Amino acid sequence: MTVKMEFQETVVEIKNLNKSYKRVNSLKHKSGLIPSVFNRKKKVKALNDINISINKGDTYGIIGRNGSGKTTLLNIIMGSIRADKDSYIETKGKIIRLALGLGMDPNLSGRDNIYVNGSVLGLSFRKIGSLYDEIVEFAGLQNFIESPVKFYSSGMKQRLMFSIAMYAPANIFLLDEFFGGTGDSAFKKKSEIMFKKRILEGKTILVVSHSMAIITKYCNKCIWLHNGSIKLIGETNTVIDAYRNFNKTNNQDKIGGNI
Numbered sequence: 001m002t003v004k005m006e007f008q009e010t011v012v013e014i015k016n017l018n019k020s021y022k023r024v025n026s027l028k029h030k031s032g033l034i035p036s037v038f039n040r041k042k043k044v045k046a047l048n049d050i051n052i053s054i055n056k057g058d059t060y061g062i063i064g065r066n067g068s069g070k071t072t073l074l075n076i077i078m079g080s081i082r083a084d085k086d087s088y089i090e091t092k093g094k095i096i097r098l099a100l101g102l103g104m105d106p107n108l109s110g111r112d113n114i115y116v117n118g119s120v121l122g123l124s125f126r127k128i129g130s131l132y133d134e135i136v137e138f139a140g141l142q143n144f145i146e147s148p149v150k151f152y153s154s155g156m157k158q159r160l161m162f163s164i165a166m167y168a169p170a171n172i173f174l175l176d177e178f179f180g181g182t183g184d185s186a187f188k189k190k191s192e193i194m195f196k197k198r199i200l201e202g203k204t205i206l207v208v209s210h211s212m213a214i215i216t217k218y219c220n221k222c223i224w225l226h227n228g229s230i231k232l233i234g235e236t237n238t239v240i241d242a243y244r245n246f247n248k249t250n251n252q253d254k255i256g257g258n259i
Helices: 070-078 110-120 125-139 154-165 185-200 212-218 236-249
Strands: 010-025 040-055 059-063 088-091 095-098 172-176 204-208 221-226 229-235
Touching: 010 070, 010 204, 040 070, 040 204, 040 229, 059 070, 059 212, 059 236, 070 088, 070 095, 070 172, 070 204, 110 125, 110 154, 125 154, 154 185, 204 212, 212 236, 221 236, 229 236
Parallel strands: 059 204, 059 221, 095 172, 172 204
Antiparallel strands: 010 040, 010 088, 221 229
16 A cells, blocks of 8 residues: 655745844943943844744744744745844745735825735736726725725725735735734624635745734644744644743733834
8 A cells, every 4th residue: 555645845944043133232421422432232132043844835823922033033034134144044935924004105095005005015007907996896995995095994994905915926925913804893704704715725824913812713833932032833722822821820921012
């Protein structure tokens, strides 16, 4: 009997990743600040010896307290900031980072923002034109699409931004917080269905979220960052349970922001 082995393609490979920043500590004197030539530069480690292999189709949640390095990690994978020398990062496929509001100009109309925001996400003007009516209809903004976005309610902005983002052409998505279930109750239902269809199915996803419920619901793997290092990586429920127990033991029940 021949056993068929399923090949798992690695699309994000990270080895020995480090990221340091130089922070200037100004020395003070009774007469005022000492000239910058005498200021001390302190090296701050944002990420320390990160090693991750992410397979095609995996959905990874990234959790951790304030200053743990979650957003810094996304920025390095995206290529918007550089890791330290000798860090190894390899990605396969097109990567897009989604954050509600990315590329949105409040002074432009909803129509213009569809083209601007869509372009930021990598869509051609021709492709945006072919999707335009579908985006407007899904957002439910037919009567307001020519008005400047600065006059939209927060819910209207969310609906428009979500509707554009769902057509982002990529194989790997980096998400700051969760995109599904946004807007009012009626829109939440259909946006979650769309999110599952357009983003979750067949894509590789890394999502930073403060919601353990969202991470548990949608992510099959989880990375816990603590003080710039990987504290634990593995199955979502196992990692989240360890994270919660750690916070409870150390009286740190709140999840902080990101670097």
